[in-house]
Amino acid sequence: MIYGVYAAIHNDRNIVSASQSGGAFTALSDVILDMGGVVYGCVLDRTFRAVHMRADNKAQRDLMRGSKYVQSDLGSTFSQIKADLAAGRTVLFSGTPCQTAGLKKFIGDKGERLYCADIICHGVPSPAVWKSYLKWQQSRKRRRITDAVFRNKEGHGWHSHFERISFEDGTEVSSNVYANVFYGHHPLRPSCFSCPFKSLERQGDITIADCWGIDKIAPELDDNTGISLMLVNSQNGQELLDKAGDNMVLQPIDIENVMQPCLKEPFPEPEDRDVFWQEYRTKSFGYIARKYGRYGADRTPKMLVKRAVGKIRRIIR
Numbered sequence: 001m002i003y004g005v006y007a008a009i010h011n012d013r014n015i016v017s018a019s020q021s022g023g024a025f026t027a028l029s030d031v032i033l034d035m036g037g038v039v040y041g042c043v044l045d046r047t048f049r050a051v052h053m054r055a056d057n058k059a060q061r062d063l064m065r066g067s068k069y070v071q072s073d074l075g076s077t078f079s080q081i082k083a084d085l086a087a088g089r090t091v092l093f094s095g096t097p098c099q100t101a102g103l104k105k106f107i108g109d110k111g112e113r114l115y116c117a118d119i120i121c122h123g124v125p126s127p128a129v130w131k132s133y134l135k136w137q138q139s140r141k142r143r144r145i146t147d148a149v150f151r152n153k154e155g156h157g158w159h160s161h162f163e164r165i166s167f168e169d170g171t172e173v174s175s176n177v178y179a180n181v182f183y184g185h186h187p188l189r190p191s192c193f194s195c196p197f198k199s200l201e202r203q204g205d206i207t208i209a210d211c212w213g214i215d216k217i218a219p220e221l222d223d224n225t226g227i228s229l230m231l232v233n234s235q236n237g238q239e240l241l242d243k244a245g246d247n248m249v250l251q252p253i254d255i256e257n258v259m260q261p262c263l264k265e266p267f268p269e270p271e272d273r274d275v276f277w278q279e280y281r282t283k284s285f286g287y288i289a290r291k292y293g294r295y296g297a298d299r300t301p302k303m304l305v306k307r308a309v310g311k312i313r314r315i316i317r
């Protein structure tokens with residue numbers, strides 16, 4: 001049962017900029033932290049691995065902002081949550097629907113103080129592919145990587161998907177090679193192709209996501225800085241939103257207008273997925289980048305001519 005569907009934007013523009021969508025996660029987790037609770041979510045560690053961590057303050061929680069489009073390592077998260085609940089702490093867990101379902105099963109009926117925020121989930125690529133991508137970027141640049149952002153809203157806007165890789169000498173690379181490999185679906189986990197959670201039967205008390213489609217139904221809200229979609233799925237979720245709502249602009253919307261593919265059914269497994277993995281194992285990542293990430297696609301003779309013509313037209317104008 002869905003209690004409510006909202007487009008949501010945090011009142012603090014700095015929080016919207018720092019978040020992947022409209023800052024719904026910060027608004028929800030602030031409520032939990034302000035009542036002395038703890039928050040679990042996904043961060044990138046020093047080696048750029050996506051891992052779940054525990055936060056009992058806002059600085060630690062802030063590290064969870066931003067989507068990491070790769071499978072997160074849960075480590076001992078479930079046991080830590082169990083211990084926190086046993087100690088009487090209120091807990092917010094944020095993660096994919098399958099992680100949330102697993103946690104709820106693990107905690108069983110001892111989850112009175114457990115709130116879950118699941119994301120609408122496209123699927124998660126293998127961490128090995130993310131690691132190879134970073135290694136490839138590092139070897140091209142011959143510099144150590146100091147930061148990685150999977151979807152850089154700052155430079156390209158919320159509607160676009162470009163990753164940003166920063167290097168020790170202060171330079172940056174803006175690329176959509178990893179994004180293209182991700183959206184090709186070849187590196188997704190096998191379970192993602194038969195995911196039972198791509199539906200309106202949600203696992204979280206609240207579901208947080210990108211409010212794709214808002215430009216059609218309420219274009220006045222969309223300035224391309226990011227808007228969250230929030231589905232309230234339980235009484236607990238409603239209570240949490242009631243407390244978080246003061247910090248957000250909330251616009252009720254009709255679910256029919258925001259039914260993105262990941263709420264309907266899993267993506268089909270690409271027919272050449274085996275070929276991808278065989279090539280991944282036996283060829284360089286440069287090959288994978290060209291074939292599956294469209295690396296260099298904007299440097300074909302046709303594209304170079306097209307760009308030159310565009311440039312000349314702009315000069316003439």
Ligand SMILES: Cc1cc2nc3c(=O)[nH]c(=O)nc-3n(C[C@H](O)[C@H](O)[C@H](O)COP(=O)(O)OP(=O)(O)OC[C@H]3O[C@@H](n4cnc5c(N)ncnc54)[C@H](O)[C@@H]3O)c2cc1C
Binds near residue numbers: 020022024050208229
């Ligand atoms: C792998 C992945 C696929 C997604 N697919 C879609 C989609 O198809 N459609 C859609 O509308 N939205 C999708 N999202 C959700 C969207 O990108 C935002 O994460 C979400 O809207 C929260 O934004 P925010 O501004 O509220 O939160 P932010 O403050 O940016 O917080 C990000 C939240 O995502 C969690 N998170 C980040 N990376 C991971 C990860 N690897 N595993 C588990 N949890 C993670 C963090 O714990 C945190 O709660 C996806 C996110 C991920 C990580």
Ligand code: SF4
Binds near residue numbers: 099198
């Ligand atoms: S698509 Fe489904 S199985 Fe894959 S990570 Fe997301 S929730 Fe889990």
